[in-house]
Amino acid sequence: DAGVIQSPRHEVTEMGQEVTLRCKPISGHNSLFWYRQTMMRGLELLIYFNNNVPIDDSGMPEDRFSAKMPNASFSTLKIQPSEPRDSAVYFCASSFRAQGASGNTIYFGEGSWLTVV
């Protein structure tokens, strides 16, 4: 059974370039999360979708960041223009959440390691 699939696994880009990270959640899951991990700030929630609708994007750092979920099997996180301080590991995760329920296990992808030089 395939887990959460992220691409690319590693990306090195120059400052000012556009970066697009991709995620395929586990089939049947209805919640999708983008997290960012750095040594300084730990694991931060960027945005959370439920049934393809953004529920909480309060963690998105600034307008340079945008996320979309056009259908239940695909999401993108875009940074435009990228800056060196965006260098981090970006994780996509998914879960199945029944309405009104909490305590669901979330399943992480292996991450996209982004370096902006």
Add this chain to the structure above:
Amino acid sequence: SQQGEEDPQALSIQEGENATMNCSYKTSINNLQWYRQNSGRGLVHLILIRSNEREKHSGRLRVTLDTSKKSSSLLITASRAADTASYFCATDVRAGTALIFGKGTTLSVSS
């Protein structure tokens, strides 16, 4: 913003010893979960404890929750070198919200 804070930040022990990691959080929660992250990999769920539970076991893992102190502990008994990883607590404050993670405890188990 960080909801949970793990303590200690790093822990080094010998194989066979027990490892205890603590997590404190700020606001009332529905559930608390512990996740593990091997170096260079994604996080993997270990165990969930609900706010009305005080203790839970899973194999060599024992989790406690004290809602009055807003704290939880993860005990790994008879540790193995393969337990070397970072361990994170995560909380959700109400239904429909996303998990918020602490910064983690890095455990190193030497043989």
